[in-house]
Amino acid sequence: MCIIFVNHKYIIAMNITTTLPKHVVDLLAKKANDLNMPKNKLIEKALTVYLENIEKAEYAKSYKMAGDDIDVMMVAEEGMADYWKQLNDTDKA
Numbered sequence: 001m002c003i004i005f006v007n008h009k010y011i012i013a014m015n016i017t018t019t020l021p022k023h024v025v026d027l028l029a030k031k032a033n034d035l036n037m038p039k040n041k042l043i044e045k046a047l048t049v050y051l052e053n054i055e056k057a058e059y060a061k062s063y064k065m066a067g068d069d070i071d072v073m074m075v076a077e078e079g080m081a082d083y084w085k086q087l088n089d090t091d092k093a
Contacts, residue, residue, distance in 0.1 A: 028042065028043065
């Protein structure tokens with residue numbers, strides 16, 4: 001573990017060891033060179049984006065599943081009815 005001070009805050013960096021196929025390492029080296037970026041920074045950025053996209057896909061899947069669940073839809077519709085009533089009451093006030 002390494003603690004780095006950057007832009008007035010501490011960042012904890014951890015070392016990992018992994019094995020990647022040669023073609024992936026070659027692509028990484030080429031792209032890092034093309035972007036004039038260290039390979040570890042490219043891996044960090046790419047992995048962060050990938051993990052965020054997985055999380056977004058999981059949310060989308062859960063909303064899709066909730067949309068197919070009759071009980072969840074009934075609760076949502078009841079909540080929307082209450083929200084609509086609140087909006088109308090506010091407009092009248």
